[in-house]
Amino acid sequence: MTPETDVLIVGAGPAGLAAAIELKRQGVANVTVVEREPEVGGIPRFCAHTGFGLQDLHRLLSGPSYARYYAAQAKAVGVDLHTATTITGWEGERSLAYTSPDGIGTLTAKAILLATGVRERPRPARLIPGTRPHGVFTTGALQRFVYERHLPVGKKAVIVGAEAVSLSAVMTLREAGLEVVALLTEHPHHQLYFPYSLGKFWLLDLIRRTPILTSTRLRRIMGTRRVEAVEVLHTADGRTETIPCDTVVFTGDWIPENEIARSGGLIIDRHTLGPQVDGGHRTSRKGIFAAGNLLRGAESAATSALEGRAAAREIVRFLTDGRWPDVRLPIAVEAPIAWVYPNTLTAFDIASPRRTFDFRVQTFVEGATVQIRQGTKHLYSRTFRHLGPNETMHLDGRWLAQVALDGEPPVLSVEA
Amino acid sequence: MTQEIYDVAIIGAGVVGTAIARELSRYQLSTVLLEANPDVGQGTTKANTAIWHTGYDAKNGTLEARLLRRSRALMEKFVPEAGVPVEMLGGVLVAWTEEQRDRLPALRERAFKNGVTDVRILSPEEVYEMEPNLQEGAWGGLYVPGESIICPFTLPLAFATQAVLNGVELKVNFPVRNVHLEEKEGTTVVESEDESVRCRYLINAAGLYSDEIDGMLGHHDFTVTPRRGELIVFDKFARSLINHVILPVPTPLTKGVLISPTVYGNVLLGPTAENLDDKTNTATSEAGLQTLLEKGRAILPALLEEEVTATYAGLRAATEHSDYQIRLHADQRYVCVGGIRSTGVSSCMGIAEYVRELLEQAGVTMVPKPTFKPVKMPYIGEAGQRPYRNPAMIAENPDYGRVICHCEKVTLGEILDAIHSPVPARTLDGIRRRTRVMQGRCQGFNCRATIVDILARETGQDPKFLLAQDDKARAGVNPHPQSSRGEGAK
Numbered sequence: 062m063t064p065e066t067d068v069l070i071v072g073a074g075p076a077g078l079a080a081a082i083e084l085k086r087q088g089v090a091n092v093t094v095v096e097r098e099p100e101v102g103g104i105p106r107f108c109a110h111t112g113f114g115l116q117d118l119h120r121l122l123s124g125p126s127y128a129r130y131y132a133a134q135a136k137a138v139g140v141d142l143h144t145a146t147t148i149t150g151w152e153g154e155r156s157l158a159y160t161s162p163d164g165i166g167t168l169t170a171k172a173i174l175l176a177t178g179v180r181e182r183p184r185p186a187r188l189i190p191g192t193r194p195h196g197v198f199t200t201g202a203l204q205r206f207v208y209e210r211h212l213p214v215g216k217k218a219v220i221v222g223a224e225a226v227s228l229s230a231v232m233t234l235r236e237a238g239l240e241v242v243a244l245l246t247e248h249p250h251h252q253l254y255f256p257y258s259l260g261k262f263w264l265l266d267l268i269r270r271t272p273i274l275t276s277t278r279l280r281r282i283m284g285t286r287r288v289e290a291v292e293v294l295h296t297a298d299g300r301t302e303t304i305p306c307d308t309v310v311f312t313g314d315w316i317p318e319n320e321i322a323r324s325g326g327l328i329i330d331r332h333t334l335g336p337q338v339d340g341g342h343r344t345s346r347k348g349i350f351a352a353g354n355l356l357r358g359a360e361s362a363a364t365s366a367l368e369g370r371a372a373a374r375e376i377v378r379f380l381t382d383g384r385w386p387d388v389r390l391p392i393a394v395e396a397p398i399a400w401v402y403p404n405t406l407t408a409f410d411i412a413s414p415r416r417t418f419d420f421r422v423q424t425f426v427e428g429a430t431v432q433i434r435q436g437t438k439h440l441y442s443r444t445f446r447h448l449g450p451n452e453t454m455h456l457d458g459r460w461l462a463q464v465a466l467d468g469e470p471p472v473l474s475v476e477a
Numbered sequence: 478m479t480q481e482i483y484d485v486a487i488i489g490a491g492v493v494g495t496a497i498a499r500e501l502s503r504y505q506l507s508t509v510l511l512e513a514n515p516d517v518g519q520g521t522t523k524a525n526t527a528i529w530h531t532g533y534d535a536k537n538g539t540l541e542a543r544l545l546r547r548s549r550a551l552m553e554k555f556v557p558e559a560g561v562p563v564e565m566l567g568g569v570l571v572a573w574t575e576e577q578r579d580r581l582p583a584l585r586e587r588a589f590k591n592g593v594t595d596v597r598i599l600s601p602e603e604v605y606e607m608e609p610n611l612q613e614g615a616w617g618g619l620y621v622p623g624e625s626i627i628c629p630f631t632l633p634l635a636f637a638t639q640a641v642l643n644g645v646e647l648k649v650n651f652p653v654r655n656v657h658l659e660e661k662e663g664t665t666v667v668e669s670e671d672e673s674v675r676c677r678y679l680i681n682a683a684g685l686y687s688d689e690i691d692g693m694l695g696h697h698d699f700t701v702t703p704r705r706g707e708l709i710v711f712d713k714f715a716r717s718l719i720n721h722v723i724l725p726v727p728t729p730l731t732k733g734v735l736i737s738p739t740v741y742g743n744v745l746l747g748p749t750a751e752n753l754d755d756k757t758n759t760a761t762s763e764a765g766l767q768t769l770l771e772k773g774r775a776i777l778p779a780l781l782e783e784e785v786t787a788t789y790a791g792l793r794a795a796t797e798h799s800d801y802q803i804r805l806h807a808d809q810r811y812v813c814v815g816g817i818r819s820t821g822v823s824s825c826m827g828i829a830e831y832v833r834e835l836l837e838q839a840g841v842t843m844v845p846k847p848t849f850k851p852v853k854m855p856y857i858g859e860a861g862q863r864p865y866r867n868p869a870m871i872a873e874n875p876d877y878g879r880v881i882c883h884c885e886k887v888t889l890g891e892i893l894d895a896i897h898s899p900v901p902a903r904t905l906d907g908i909r910r911r912t913r914v915m916q917g918r919c920q921g922f923n924c925r926a927t928i929v930d931i932l933a934r935e936t937g938q939d940p941k942f943l944l945a946q947d948d949k950a951r952a953g954v955n956p957h958p959q960s961s962r963g964e965g966a967k
Contacts, residue, residue: 097883098923147880149865160865160886162875183920185710185787192760193789195905195945199919205926212929212940280763286945307946316784323714 062143062159062166066093068376069157069170071148071321074103075362076353077176078131078140079117079369080376085138087377093168094135095146095159101135102128103178105362107204110232116363117370125208127362151325155348172348172376175322175336176369179354181226182314184282191282194289200230200312207237215308219291220244222312223251223273224451226359228264230310231271242306244273245293250425251275252451282309313451315358322351330391332400333357337391339407340416340458342372347385350376357402357419360453388466395474397422398431399450406464406471416458420473422448430476433460436469442476483509483646484841486667486676488653488690490517492629492825493817494682495636500829501836502643505844509674510637510645511667513652513686516907517900518633520684521821523910524759524791526708526748527739529556529563530823531623533588533596534727539800545820546592548827549623555826558851559635561628562740562858568624568722569599569607571615571776577726578616584726585619595622610718610779624722628740629822630910631854636825637900639852647900648674653683656693658809665810678810678836685756685794687802687815694809699802699816703756703792704731706748706819707765709773710787711780712918715744718779725776732819734772736780740858741885741913743786746773752795759790786918793819803828805835812836855894857913864888881931882924884917892928896935903936905929905943 067089070077073096084092100106105113108124115121122130135142146161156169181199196215198206206212214237220230223246231241244251251273253264274293280301281292290305317335327336328345335356336344342352352372353365379385386407394401401420403410410416420431425448432442433456441460448454464471485501487494490512498510514520529552532545556563572578581598588596599618605611607620641647655668656679665679681690688701716738725733731750739745749765766788774781795818796802802816812835814828821828837843856863864870864877865886871878876890895902895911902908905915905928914928915921921928933940941947 097880145879147865147883147886149886160871160878160880162871162878164871164878165866165868180919180922182784183922185920186785186918188709188766188785188788190761190763190766190788199922201919201922202925205923206929210926210930212926213944213946215946281760285757286948 062163062168063091063093063141064167064169066091066141066168066170067380068092068172068174069168070094070174070176071157072096072103072176072178072353073101073142073144074176074178074353075105075131075366076369077103077174078135079366080174080176080352080373081140082131082134082138083370083373084376085140087373089377089380091141093141093170094143095148095168096142096144097147099145101132101142101144104201107201107208108229109208109236110229113362116361117366131366148321157321172350172379174372174376175344175349175351175355176353177318177321177355179315179317179358181311182316184311187311187314189279189282192284194282194284194287196284196288196308197282198308198310200226200233200310203230203310204233207233215239217242217306218308218310219304219306220310220312221279222246222314223253223275224313225253227312228253228267230312231267234310239308241271243304244271245277245279246273246275247278247296248425248450249276250449252449254452315354317355317358319355322355325349330400330404332394333402333404337389337405338403339386339389339405340403340410340413341375342368343375343386343407343409345389348379357400390464390466390468391470393470393472394420395472397424397426397475398473399423401473406461406466408466410458411461411464411466414458414461416461418456418458419453420456421450421453422475423450425449426475431456431473432476433471433473435464435471438463440464440471480675481507482664483507483674483676485678485680485836486511486665486674487680487682488667489682489684489687490633490637490647490649491520491522491682491684492518492633492636492821493684493814493828495633495640496825496829497680497682497814497832498640498645499636500833502640502645503845503849505846506841508640508645509676510640510647511651511653511674512647512649515649515904516902517637517647517649518630518910521791521794522629522633524708524789525629525706525819525822526735526737526745527626527629527822528722528735528737529625529627530820531593531621532591532820532823533593533621533623534584534732535591535820536799537587537590540803541801541818541820541824542591544801544824544827544831546827547830548824551826551830556627559639560854560856561631561635562856562860563625563627564738564740564858564860565625566721566738568621568724569604570619570621570724570726571604571611572617572726573615575616580726581617581619588621593621593623596620607721608719608723610777611723612776612778621724624724626722626738626740627822628858631857632822632825634900634911635852635854638854638898639850641899642850642852643846653690656690663810678812678839678841680812680814680832682814684817685792687794687813688796691813691815694806694811696806696813698804698813699796699798701756701794701796701815703753703758704795705751705753705758705790705792707761707769707790708745708747708788709766709769709785710739711744711746712784712786713742715780715783716742718777719744723776734769736773736777740860741916742859744780746780748791753792756792759792761788761790765790784918787916787920803831805839807839810839855891855911857911864891881927882912882914882917884919885913887912887914892931893935896932902932903938905932908932
């Protein structure tokens with residue numbers, strides 16, 4: 062591997078590959094992508110169902126086809142791809158150490174893009190008590206069992222979560238021949254919003270046939286060697302229910318894979334747990350960019366890929382003029398807002414009032430007026446008929462011109 | 478068919494049983510080590526606080542205090558030689574009330590009497606100098622430089638491996654159902670459901686079940702009450718919050734809830750202490766975990782900001798007695814090693830030596846073997862150089878550069894070594910404890926399917942059996958593994 066390159070990208074998922082392709086198209090000579098897995102493509106490799114590519118490639122593909130398309134494109138435009146290569150730490154301002162079957166070494170670049178993706182919070186991180194038998198999965202682990210390794214899973218499954226990725230788990234379990242006995246969500250409604258219109262009818266049918274237990278919490282896992290049942294608490298009336306099953310799948314509750322970002326001293330946003338970035342994907346460290354679901358868990362592959370492309374254009378600009386913002390103003394959020402992204406403002410953003418901002422909420426809110434204040438100054442408000450968890454909403458950036466970059470952090474909240 | 482008569486049979490391959498097996502393997506004896514579980518170190522040994530105690534707070538004059546002290550000297554030699562991960566961090570015992578502070582001189586006195594003479598009382602300022610992230614309000618502390626952290630998985634494996642290398646036979650999946658003496662022959666028969674072994678001398682190191690084995694020989698000297706301890710393991714990002722093992726002032730019932738780094742670079746919070754009836758109940762509880770979080774917040778508030786990596790519970794073999802229950806019944810050619818409470822990891826080598834002396838008393842002649850093969854375990858701690866950072870190992874075998882578990886940076890080479898070692902991993906948990914795979918922050922999101930695949934392929938086991946979906950599926954060992962280099966070839 063050449064120890065010096067123009068741009069080093071960590072992670073060959075949708076964001077990393079789309080960025081690499083765009084960088085080559087924009088004329089960057091040397092683009093190196095390192096991927097810790099034996100193959101490039103990221104999480105879509107294991108999602109052997111449809112629903113990929115509509116927004117970024119303008120066609121509907123299965124996950125593996127989508128991953129293969131990006132991998133082939135990257136190879137075709139001359140991206141330097143290295144699989145089975147694990148980043149093990151920082152060696153300098155823009156240098157990273159790696160381990161691969163060929164040995165260990167250091168990679169130095171003029172700019173680095175972190176696109177390390179996201180993982181689901183596993184059972185221990187959710188503090189679910191009980192025994193620790195076989196048969197407990199995350200969606201990611203499940204899909205690798207079924208689609209990558211063709212391993213047996215079980216017979217009857219309970220799914221924790223009722224959002225988009227939970228549906229992906231339902232489809233995977235059906236494929237593996239399991240019966241889905243229940244989807245559990247702590248919220249009073251499921252959060253199965255439809256990101257793609259094609260296939261909507263069969264998805265609707267699937268949801269109709271799947272028992273969803275709302276306002277519930279998984280209280281305990283039971284079983285000695287293998288899961289035998291779960292105990293579910295109905296939070297509305299305090300009733301508990303024991304549901305026999307041999308498989309439990311924890312879905313969603315994403316957490317960015319922020320190890321490299323954090324160990325490099327990048328400022329981490331308290332709410333997204335990803336590195337803080339401005340609208341141009343610039344982190345708090347000069348020359349280090351971040352894109353994709355590392356920024357916040359988790360959006361669709363297409364969103365990540367489009368972000369990768371956008372980040373690539375900002376990287377090209379940086380390679381050309383070397384400019385980096387010296388003032389960064391974080392954006393704060395107040396409950397029920399879960400997070401906002403981008404979550405810092407720089408002079409680059411103020412100059413680009415066409416920026417948009419994404420946010421999510423923790424609970425269902427009807428008729429919510431979302432507002433932005435800076436100190437006592439009201440900058441913006443917009444009313445939404447309906448806000449719900451696990452659904453990303455958007456704000457435009459018309460308020461940016463009024464922000465004082467040397468002032469207090471602007472606060473995003475819901476008007477009482 | 479004449480059955481082999483072993484000189485010694487040891488029931489229980491926890492840290493105590495394996496240490497005894499290793500000790501006996503130095504001598505010209507035939508020894509068999511019987512374990513109910515599919516692997517060594519699967520009982521109390523694997524689910525504890527992973528602390529190598531000095532025994533500073535042991536009750537003066539007890540067998541426990543004596544063996545802890547003797548074990549210290551033996552382990553200080555063995556642990557580094559065998560490559561057992563260890564970090565000599567030292568402990569800071571923190572007094573959170575005036576009353577606790579007033580007890581510090583008595584604790585120091587007790588430590589001195591136990592031969593732990595390097596302890597020192599700390600002022601509140603000194604406590605915060607050593608541990609700046611602690612919650613405010615400490616009244617003072619006691620510094621115990623010898624308190625260390627150790628890998629409780631590698632330690633029994635190192636003992637068992639050295640024992641096996643020196644001729645001990647290890648039989649796993651051998652739950653003892655019956656023991657009876659053959660007076661005329663001077664032998665003892667130990668039976669599982671479908672197998673039996675015959676021996677001249679029997680050692681009971683059955684941990685939680687040591688009272689039941691004792692009962693099979695007609696003794697009722699003690700009853701084991703399982704004392705559950707729940708623990709929470711925090712993300713490696715918490716490691717920089719503390720520099721020492723943070724200990725509470727101990728009470729007669731328990732050493733209390735401590736916060737300690739682990740040799741893998743995590744931070745551990747626990748244990749709770751709760752007496753149970755069920756010797757298999759290693760479930761965690763809502764109340765237990767909540768209690769720990771509250772105590773953790775009261776000691777080290779920043780800890781709670783970090784992600785939880787794992788939760789688990791272990792059972793200590795507590796009895797109605799405050800000391801170890803180690804007895805020689807010479808007429809039965811039997812040694813009972815019971816009631817090792819919560820200090821087995823620290824006292825195991827002292828116990829092993831003591832048991833060997835008891836066997837000599839009972840008439841066993843100990844003739845040293847001309848050679849005693851050494852053992853060197855794969856290093857899985859953070860303090861030393863792991864294979865993924867070792868260019869020479871990777872150059873020799875590229876599998877040491879092929880990272881399979883991304884969170885813990887475990888390579889294919891290490892996984893294959895664990896499967897093909899003298900005490901081989903045959904279960905997912907066995908690979909986990911030998912290598913750290915699936916033990917990190919994603920808990921197998923990325924690597925679990927790959928690990929199942931490798932283990933099934935290398936050992937010829939049915940994945941359905943490995944995943945406990947089918948008890949009757951094939952659990953056999955593949956005598957001809959197709960390839961030990963298969964993973965990289967695709």
